[in-house]
Amino acid sequence: SQTIHQWPATLVQPVGSPLSLECTVEGTSNPNLYWYRQAAGRGLQLLFYSVGIGQISSEVPQNLSASRPQDRQFILSSKKLLLSDSGFYLCAWSVPGRRDQPQHFGDGTRLSIL
Amino acid sequence: KNQVEQSPQSLIILEGKNCTLQCNYTVSPFSNLRWYKQDTGRGPVSLTIMTFSENTKSNGRYTATLDADTKQSSLHITASQLSDSASYICVVTSNYGGSQGNLIFGKGTKLSVKP
Numbered sequence: 001s002q003t004i005h006q007w008p009a010t011l012v013q014p015v016g017s018p019l020s021l022e023c024t025v026e027g028t029s030n031p032n033l034y035w036y037r038q039a040a041g042r043g044l045q046l047l048f049y050s051v052g053i054g055q056i057s058s059e060v061p062q063n064l065s066a067s068r069p070q071d072r073q074f075i076l077s078s079k080k081l082l083l084s085d086s087g088f089y090l091c092a093w094s095v096p097g098r099r100d101q102p103q104h105f106g107d108g109t110r111l112s113i114l
Numbered sequence: 115k116n117q118v119e120q121s122p123q124s125l126i127i128l129e130g131k132n133c134t135l136q137c138n139y140t141v142s143p144f145s146n147l148r149w150y151k152q153d154t155g156r157g158p159v160s161l162t163i164m165t166f167s168e169n170t171k172s173n174g175r176y177t178a179t180l181d182a183d184t185k186q187s188s189l190h191i192t193a194s195q196l197s198d199s200a201s202y203i204c205v206v207t208s209n210y211g212g213s214q215g216n217l218i219f220g221k222g223t224k225l226s227v228k229p
Contacts, residue, residue, distance in 0.1 A: 043203070044158075045219075102163055103160070103217075106157050107155075110155070
């Protein structure tokens with residue numbers, strides 16, 4: 001069966017520090033991968049998605065970046081965190097080309113910026 | 115503008131009671147509608163997916179309905195349990211946005227089931 005792992009589960013970082021969140025998927029090949037941010041009282045906001053190694057699409061301008069160095073690995077990064085980067089970050093995967101299939105989410109990383 | 119509106123924002127019910135959550139959308143062209151359950155501090159988990167031609171789908175005690183004409187969906191929970199306490203998110207997929215479509219998320223309804 002397929003599983004998705006995110007780490008760390010929680011993270012507290014000072015303003016201006018770098019960030020690296022990792023997401024890996026097991027049990028499937030060539031998945032579509034997604035990074036979302038969920039702010040309190042708001043819906044999920046799509047940050048990045050990837051349809052293959054090295055292929056990243058950005059949905060919103062920001063100081064975050066994403067990379068996909070391996071087929072089932074998706075990394076969210078920042079060189080300098082802002083207070084506004086606080087939130088709940090979720091990674092998800094889906095079967096390519098199958099809109100009738102759900103996205104499968106990891107358990108998220110709670111990021112607090114001080 | 116593509117939007118998904120959910121109501122109520124929050125809901126408190128007693129264990130064993132039924133409840134219904136609402137989702138109205140203005141997404142076009144429509145591809146499908148999904149309901150997710152999100153426990154506190156966890157990622158969302160899919161409950162149902164419905165296409166244009168489906169007007170009801172069940173998953174255990176969860177039953178989703180879809181009226182594509184009025185662009186409304188509901189999620190009915192029968193005989194609620196304490197473990198049903200969670201946020202329920204309605205997501206509508208449009209046919210734009212490549213092979214995956216464009217997903218528009220509602221803000222969710224927070225359900226609390228009390229003993």
